[in-house]
Amino acid sequence: MRETAAQDLLDWYDTHARTMPWRVPPADRKAGVAPDPYHIWLSEVMLQQTTVAAVTEYFRKFVARWPTVADLAAAEDADVMAAWAGLGYYARARNLLKCARTVASEYGGQFPRTRAGLEKLPGIGPYTSAAISAIAFDQPETVVDGNVERVMARLHDEHTPLPAAKPILTQQAEALTPQHRPGDYAQAVMDLGATICTPRNPACGLCPWRTPCTARQAGTAPELPKKTPKKAKPVRRGIAYVGRRADGAWLLETRPDSGLLGGMLGWPGSDWSEAPAPPPAPPVDTDWHPLEGEVRHTFTHFHLILAIQTAWLPQDAAPSAGGFVPSAEFRPADLPTVMRKVFDLAQTSLR
DNA sequence: CATGCGTGGGG
């Protein structure tokens, strides 16, 4: 690898950097403008396994409502979970609050600048610690995300499948990281992977690294990185009960903090299982009506088919699960997507 | 080290 590879990429970044609400453009950065570490942390957590397009509006909403890490630390749990609803991987939201409260109470509202310091905080792992340290504080740390893995695999024509190849690709990425402008370099590699060195149909002709790229020379770029095959998703089934009290209040429950959709609002119902199971007792003993359709939703590791039962509940109902949310306080947007799908299907029969 | 953990968009 030529010693100028990093500089070639930085030159490309100077003219091709994507614009994002949390990002300081390279020209401003050169002029001495530093990013807000709170913004970088928040965006990096939101971006874990999540697209820039999906994150952008959530980021704006969070920063408008909680402008500093101290503001976020002071927020109610339920408000943060509701604001995160729809973004997925809800453990991130719970860890986000834990982290904000730790930074506010134990670090005087200042994020640690080092990888090691950052990695002690909840929800911050090897990637995110490197990203915050590099981008927010311009430390020469190496970020290794899915983009970097793909770019390195192609640059070095590495055919070892992921995740076994991860240590090799990490070493290759470290060897390329410059001491000069490490924060912009980190963002540049990821922009390259997102816009040029894409998973399918990479635009090799436009790539600032087209000359040194060995996979391009070998014609193997589009098939890299190799990955070990994934398991098929099983189908699970369950029942959800959508109940509405005579005064219009909805019967909802806050799910346990750990596990699937942990800490989020949802409709009471059965467990979701592959094997047929006897329907559980409904949360209120009354006359429930099955809906015609079903809700289909796919999670990371299974497909779900949900049958829906609805009922109007007496004003004095004492549910065995969940509690009543007044109609005026209920916002479907506060539900995780699968639960919002249930609501969309059920609401027409409860008006 | 393998698994659990969401969602929406694109091919």
Added chain:
DNA sequence: TCCCCAAGCAT
């Protein structure tokens, strides 16, 4: 319709 994928982390 389906599969793949996206700035991973915790256990």
